[in-house]
Amino acid sequence: MVRTGGAGRASTAAGPTLAVVAREAGVSVPTASKVVNGREDVAPETRRRVTEALDRLGYVRRPRFDGARAPRRVDLVVDSLGSSGTGAVLHGAEEAAHDAGLEIVVSAATARGHSGRPERGWLDKLVARGSSGVLFNLAELGMSQYAWLEQQRIPFVMIDPVLEPPPGVVSVGAANWQGGVTATEHLLSLGHERVAVVAGHRHTLSSGARVAGYRSALAAAGVRHRTEYVRHAGFDEATARCRTHELLDLPEPPTAVFVCSDRMALGAYEALTERGLRVPDDMSVIGFDDLPEARWLAPALTTVRQPLSEMAATALHLLLRSMDGHHPESTRTELSTRLVERASTAPPRGRPTRGPVRFLQDREAGAHLR
Structure with missing residues (x-):
């Protein structure tokens, strides 16, 4: 009829x-x-x-796949399958998915357009596979892709997004600001006052927060902030090497550098070697991430550990709740970072270490005088 x-x-x-x-x-x-x-x-x-x-x-859509007893499947979409950081994310997501009785499909959104975002078409595969939810560990998603996910009603969670996600998007990251404070305070506690930073991209979540933590630690210690000591290398190893050379060419070069990723720290090591300088005798270097490469360097890299596996597991648990219709009170979850001391940091030449306790006492005393 x-x-x-x-x-x-x-x-x-x-x-x-x-x-x-x-x-x-x-x-x-x-x-x-x-x-x-x-x-x-x-x-x-x-x-x-x-x-x-x-x-x-009131159009009734067909179900995406037949069988009420079909297992739930989630997708993990990453930038690349080749990095050690991705390996840590895979490990955390896989263990959490196994414990939850989920199938997990891993794919790399490697096709790139001029914008640097994944090209169109790869999101279609999520629907074709009948995904119940998606974890994204990508450098960037475009606004049209966020809109597509929302309109398709596919639950998703971002792991360590580079840019601030749109309102309402659930994400999991590290306490980057506190990590920047921790790294800088460690160098200050060793007696360094000429402390530089080699950051990632400008105006991004993680890099901006780490630099802000660096500046906050300097201010709290009463150490002058020098704009020429702040360099950006876009999380690229070769660019970090060039930025380290620039710091060494300054009239008053730093005695220590906080490099905002372990991979960029490799570039800093290379630049120092090319100048005939030694770590940490001539310059202390501290990284961020605690990737396996940090232990392989000579000397082994002091770094701030970013809990990538735990971040992925937390994101999976949040995704499960979203798939069940629950919405978190806060859309941003941050996991704590911690300092991992190795052999790449030491007091500057001719300066004894003040030590963490003495450093904190000095800082508190300075606060009373101000």
């Missing part, structure tokens, strides 16, 4: 057809079908109109 509704729209007793939805949204039937089937190659505004029409008309 066919009945007519307002404005002459027709639908069957079982609900509106896709043609009715397309006409309501002002699009073609193939375009409406792309939205219903979770295809990514639809403009965000068009997808919004179709989604609103689907909801308004």
